[in-house]
Amino acid sequence: MKQASLFASPNWTVTSITSYLRELFESDELLRNVWVKGEISNLSRPRSGHIYFTLKDSGAAMRAVMWRSSVARLNLDLRDGMEIEVHGYISIYDVSGQYQLYADQIRPVGEGALYQEYLRLKALLEAEGLFDPDAKRPIPNLPKKIGIVTSATGAAIRDMLNTLQRRMPLAEVIIAPTMVQGDAAPPKIVAAMENLLRVAPDLDLLLLGRGGGSIEDLWAFNDERVVRAVAAYPVPVISGVGHETDFTLTDFAADLRAATPTAAAEQATPITIAELSGANNHYTEKLREQMSAILDAAFVNLDDFSQRLGYVSPLRQVQRDAQTLDGLNQRLNRGQTHHLGMLREKLFGLGSRLDALNPAKVLARGYAIVTRHSDGKVVSAADDVQPDELIHIRVKDGEIDAKTI
Amino acid sequence: MKKIEELTYEEAFAELEAVVGTLENEEKTLEESLALFERGQVLSKYCSRLLENAELRVKQLVDGDLDE
Structure with missing residues (x-):
């Protein structure tokens, strides 16, 4: 060392x-x-x-x-x-x-074991085709009846209802409340889904929602019973479980996976009321335009026809006839005047002839008219009077009483 | 023709679309056109009213049954 x-x-x-x-x-x-x-x-x-x-x-x-x-x-x-x-x-x-x-x-x-179980179940269900992308059904554009399976309390249901009210208040919503976490949750979730179908067989869409939580809190949505029920559900299912980063098996089995409950409600309403309103205004405008175009065309047609009608109108015939009548009248008047003139002339001629016969004129020329006093008879022959008879002699300026001798 | 009040929004709107389409594409007598136009106006007003008054209808199941 x-x-x-x-x-x-x-x-x-x-x-x-x-x-x-x-x-x-x-x-x-x-x-x-x-x-x-x-x-x-x-x-x-x-x-x-x-x-x-x-x-x-x-x-x-x-x-x-x-x-x-x-x-x-x-x-x-x-x-x-x-x-x-x-x-x-x-x-x-x-x-x-x-x-x-x-x-x-x-x-x-223990979560490690849970995760192993998650992977095992995921592989199993995937192999069965429960997550098959080709089996995903389209979300209806205008769902009339929307079912929601979620907890009756909490932010998830509030968020979803707010979003639906804002985007598509024409829809009808049926909530099937259920517990969403804990060991008892999976069968309750499945029962809620079934009850929903029973009371609303005409359901268009199902929203499965649950707000974020720990992976344990979300575990019910990895339960085989829930996943199978979602895959087999007769109407399209949108899952909005947890947050952006949490993927549950329910998400894979659903027809559409939304990141959050709010996003699920948004995706449940592809067409919003604002868009409907816009479309309605558009068609209302088109309706008016089309009608005024039709009316305009009709008026143009009408003008055209009135013109053509003018040519063949009985009114024109009447006008023509009226003119003829006027002409006739004029001629008639003229004729009449002529006739009257002739009459007048004739009358005048007769008048002067008559005038010439006027006894007064004869008297003026120096003739006299003698009448008998007794009966007023004109004395035109010598025999008409007796001697000593009273007579009247009319001369041009008066009368003379006389007596024959 | 169904009564207006019995139509859903979709039915009313689809009919409005059809009315406009007919006016655009088919020769009709003026009288028929006017009748279509009036129907279209009624439909359009009905649709607007539905949209303006739309209020989300929410029902809840209690013990698995509808809580009426």
Whole structure:
């Protein structure tokens, strides 16, 4: 055995030897990727957001730390005394010289077995074709009746109803409340799905929802009974279980997988009421345009026809006839005037002839009319009077009473 | 023709679409066109009313049965 020389100068500082050891730890394949099982003690959560604790079992203890970035992904409420499995790497904290476990994942003890079961079941159901992408059914554009299977309390149902109300309030929603976590949950979920179909055989779509939680909380949606019921459901199923990063077997079996309950409700309503409203306005506008085009065409037609009608109109015949009548009238008038003139002339001729016969005129020429006084008879012959008879003699300017001798 | 109030939104809208299509593509008498137009207007108003008054109808199962 080599004897250390008391007088040799030191070739390490504490820092350099610690660095050396740290590099030794960190270059070890085994220590870079470990799952360590133990119980939490001395749990500390300072404001920095990192978590410090001691992981121990009956034989040993080691320090452990989880940085804030990994804590953010932690789905587990850590408590002292909790049995956990920690994943990470082992290295040395220079400042204290302590080796420790740098954790990036923590799960409850037994979850590893759970995960193995998950993988086994997934492979089995996949082989049976339950997750077959070709068997996925399309989501109806305008589902009238939407079923929801979820917990009656909690954010999931509220989020889904709000989203449905906002996007498609024409729909009818039937909620089949159920417990969604715990050992009793799977048969209850299946029963809720069946009840829904019984009361609403005309269901268009089923939403399966559950808000985020630890992988244990979501476990009911990895249950074979639930997964099979989803795959066999007669109407399309949208699953909205957990968060973006959580994939359950139900998600694989569903016709559509949504990241969250809200996203599930969005995907359940491909067409929104705003789009319906737009389409309705569009067709209403088209209806008006088309009608006015038809009316315009009809008016143009009508104008055309009235013109053509004008040519063949009885009115024109009547007008023509009226003109003829006017002409006839004129001619008639003219004829009549002529006729009257002739009559007048004739009359005038007769008048002068009559005038010529006027006895007064005869008297004017110096003739006289003699009448008998006794009976007024005109004396036209000598025998008409006796001697000593009273007579009247009418001359041009008066009468003379006389007596024959 | 069904009574307006008995139509679902989809039925009413589909009929409105059909009415517009008929007016656009088929020769009809003016009287028929006017009748179609009036029907279309009624349908359009009915659709608007349904959309404006739409309120999500929510029912819940209690013990596996509808809670009426």
